Amino acid sequence: MKLTERLAIARERLGAPAIVVVAAAAALASIGLVVCASVDHASEKSSSYFTLQAGRLALGVPACLVAFWIRPRWLRAQAYGFYVACAAMLIAVLLFGRVVNGSRRWLEIGGFLRFQPSDLAKLAASLAIARICAIRARAESFGGVLCALAAAAVPAALILKEPDLGTAIVFIPSALAIVAIAGAKRSHLLIVGALLVTGAALLVLYGLHGYQRDRIEMWLRQGSMTAAEKQAQGYHLHRSMVAIGSGGLFGYGWAEGPQNQRDLLPERHTDFAFAVIAEEFGLVGAFVVLFLEAALPAGLLILALRVRESFSRLAIVGIAVQIGTQALVNMGVATGVFPTTGIALPLISYGGTSAIVTLVSIAVALNLAGHAEPVLAQEMFSPEEEETLLDRTLKPRPRLWNHSRRPATERPRR
């Protein structure tokens, strides 16, 4: 099927929420470029964040079209395969990864291709968990819930080891949301919730690095930091809040923010890009970004509401929750609502893998939503078939579901 046809069908089926999603994504990516340009303006480096990021976003467009064009059936069939491949890459990162800023997050292939597998793993985990939970019976069993959460926990644990707490955190709410939407029992969710709270408490008490614990302490008493702490443990938090707070209603104007321009704001092009926006464009700019960042997952969730097919719906929810969590946590960190942790602001933060994977995720979600049968709540596989899933992931599936409503004569034949 031609891409143009696909797009036409998609437009017909997806409707307004998809337009909102695409528009928000485009707007956010553009705002991200504006931030990069502002940081470039302040920087004396010869390399330009703007050009690099624009190049990557440009690379993301064909990737998106591919992601939009592939058949959901194939995506579902390969979900576990992707997952295993990503897990393997995460292990590879721990073994041979490139160290940047004290963390091993990057994988280099052939000296020119460099990416963070953790970003890819987010998408792969969503698809895999969606596939696990796509069968109602399994989603309702406690074993199934645990299985789904384990699928999230494995990459999360590997990423935590890098260490990259921020990215690791995103897996949990996304998995929980998929499990919940798939129909997990309330009691199961409560048990899992209790387990997670306990786990988080244990992590905070025993599992954190010294600097992470310092950051939590600084966050707890952000109003009463001492002068020395503002220079040390509380530096990120304090500078970010200074940048945001001093922005005022309309901000200092583009490339005029003192914290940004004087190179005082740390990680201003990545994790604290929101602070640059709030400083230079004020409350108005911050509200626009907040609205767009919320509208993007909200649009995806509304699309998910229309989708009856389980895997698609769950995968869309997983992607939406990932994006939403990242956005809320990132902005929460910048404003001091959450303790400081490194997490990218979707589509705005500088970073190739993150931006491309986010774009591709959105395309995948739109693809799934566009294909999904809006009325029939059909299962793609029977539970028996699913039990031997791993063996079959690489084999072609028998076609059990018409993913197109077009007449049978026009169906592609094999």
Next chain:
Amino acid sequence: MMGRERIVALLAILAAGAFVLALRLFAMQVVNADEWRSEGDALGARFTTIPFRRGAILDRLGRPIAVDEDSFALDFEYAAFRSRHPLGQAASVRSILEGRIVSHSEIAANPEGTAVSIGAVTPAQIANVWIRSERSAARVALAALLRLDRAQGRQLAAQVADRSNRPISELYASKIAELPARLAAGRDDLARLDALLDRAAGTTLGEIDARRLRILQDVEVRISRLRERGGSGALDPEDTAEERVQRRRQREVWLERFMSDVSYEAAELVAARPDRLPGFSVSESMTRRYREPILPRFVGTVARPADDELAEAEQSRQRVEELARLLSPTEEQQQELTDLRRKLREEQYTPGDVSGKSGIEFQYEDVLRGTRGWKIELVSRRGGEAERVQSKAPENGRDVTLTLDLELQEACERVLRSGLPTLPGQPIRGAITLVDVATGDVLAAAAQPSYTRDDLKDPARWDAVRRVDEDPRSRAKPLSHRAFHPYYPPAPGSVFKVVTAIAALERGIVDPSTKHLCGGVIGTLKCEGHHGEIDLRTAMEVSCNVYFGWLGERLGRTALQDSARRFGFGSPTGFSPIEVPGSLELQSEDLELLRRFGIGYTLTVTPLQVARLYGAIASDGRLRPLRSVRSVGSFELPLREGVDLHISSENLSILRESLRAVVHRGTARDSGLFELGAAGKTGTAEVDAKGVDNHAWFAGYAPFDAPRVAFAMYVERVPIHGKDITPMARALLSSGALRPYLRP
């Protein structure tokens, strides 16, 4: 359907999260925006102090003795030198790549060699630098050293990323060819600065090297710590907080005072060529200048603050840090913090300051010192343009007006230096003091031998002065000011006889008509002649030892000591805190000792004490405390009444007449002082009995009818007598400088 509801619930959670963030943003950016903005201004601000002008020291007529003058100081910032001067860039590149500290001097000595060694560098070598920040520093410094443009800089970065093995001399041949000339030009610029600073070529570069070593030590420690851990090139996240603070401190240290009081030409060179001498900047500062050569011992000196003065600021700094760490300081602690901060900024000594070390400079330090001003400017982390946010102007110190008359002081010093006709060619050891009888103002206090400001400035000459002072065989003792703290306090000799006379008259031991027979000798004391039957007036006139020895006997120990004390001996006059009080010791009632005390032998005094006594006799019989300072700032120090000695006017007039007779027909009849309208008394205090080792004294007042000034002078250990130093008094009284004081 449950899934549907739960998706709606997710939407609700999303909306709630966004709402919370929106509220938070509103609170920060609208409600508390001003607080954050002021907090932001406080961050990344540069704090600069503005020097105050130290108060001047003026003479009684307002002529300057010590003043702060504007001068230029040279400041130096190593970071700027390293990144912008070719020698700094070359040293930086080579040090990083060679793994040792390559000094600037080494590069300056051999520009060709440096060009060769830098030409041999390959991009791969840079890529292999182990620490990330060093790696990029090496690349950036190399690009700057070779003057690569932006495109070439990017090209170099790409070559480093590719780990190219081609040497730089191949990649940028033309740039390397220019390099030796650039390095040599950089060296010559520094040599020109050296020449204007009057120093040997290369001195400045050597000092820069020393400074750099000091800075690098810190960095070295950091790197070795990382290496021990076997960590990667990047800093451990746990380290970053501490490192950041350290780096900040270093930045603060990097702008330093390089040299103070540099010549206008040197300042102009630096200011006119910021691109040729990067890292150097000129700032305005203050330099203390003295009117030469006057009284260094009395006016005093300033120098870098003492360690304990600096320690005070350090203590405050620690306390400030302590207080700043408190989570919930109490009201008092908050107040203390504010006070300490202000003190640190404005008052307490910093290494760039000076403080008074001696004399008036020391005594009036608190008055002369002003408070520093300061300004806070917003700057970027890389320096660059600044914007003033807050400032406070300095408060200059207050002037101190002395009682001394500069001209008179110089006249006295001239008199002392010009020597005596009876001691041709022999430098005088002695002092002259002049006191205003109505106020107790010391008009002049000169002493010889002394030293000058030039001696103080030049370490070699100062060493020589000290050596002379410490030499036990030399009597010069130039460090002791004989007017108020002589190294060997002299006995007053016959100038003391006025005290004995008044004591005897008041106690009724003698009356003006009582006669005593002088046979030329009493006990072991001899007289100048056989005076026969004489009364008190004649005894004073001829300075008869027998008569006053006899009075001493009659008065006894207590009466003698009490009278001496009453007339101001044995205690400081109030002129200076380092005065020698002198001694009134009288071991026993032994008649011999009493006689000697009676003629002024066993006690020790200072010329100022003697001048004060004669001032009291000359005026109204009040002994006034002497003072050295008339006013501080605009505040006139009140005159002190002094102690009424309760000398009856009869006795006072007897004394005055006899002192007049001394210069008229007595021991000083040939001095010519009578014609000048003065009255006075000679004195000769024998140090041994042979009569060739005497302290020669002359004390008195003028004019006789309406006394205005009292004076006392002595010459230490000379083979002459009191009457022989009257030419000094004559020279003084006839000098133009004193004339205004003698007019009624």
